[in-house]
Amino acid sequence: CHDFEWWDKYVFMRLTGRHHPWHPHNGKYKQVNCGNHKAKTCQLCPQGNGRDWCNGDCSWCATSSKCFPAEEFTQKCMKAPKKAALEASMKAVIEAANMQKEKAGGIHLPPRERVKLPESMK
Numbered sequence: 288c289h290d291f292e293w294w295d296k297y298v299f300m301r302l303t304g305r306h307h308p309w310h311p312h313n314g315k316y317k318q319v320n321c322g323n324h325k326a327k328t329c330q331l332c333p334q335g336n337g338r339d340w341c342n343g344d345c346s347w348c349a350t351s352s353k354c355f356p357a358e359e360f361t362q363k364c365m366k367a368p369k370k371a372a373l374e375a376s377m378k379a380v381i382e383a384a385n386m387q388k389e390k391a392g393g394i395h396l397p398p399r400e401r402v403k404l405p406e407s408m409k
Contacts, residue, residue, distance in 0.1 A: 319344040319356070329354045350375060376405070 289297075291307075299307045318325040321332035322342025329345035332354045338347035341354035348355055348364035352375060355363050 321345055321354075329356045 291309075295307045295310050299305075318327055319329055319332070320343035321329070321340060324332075324340070326332045326334075329341070330353065332342075332345050333340045333347075337352070338349070338354075341347040344357055345354045346357045346360040346364070347353075348360065350364060
């Protein structure tokens, strides 16, 4: 009895000229582990769900709001433009202000309760 590697090399490869679809060297079926699910690439891990779905073999870059392979994370995420970081932090400030506004019933808040922008954003 022969194993799968032998069968792929001496039977399937000779008959078809390519690896069996389940063979590890077949890139068509290669997937990354996103944590609780799998995807073809790390960029496809979030599926619109953001950082909560970017785990396992991948890491979430907060500055660019993208999912990268863990081994490429420091290269690609650290080089993200400062503009993206500024936009992400501005978005967080706006969301916090909107939440406070909703809690107050949609009325304007007194100055002491307004969200204060960090000095770097003024």
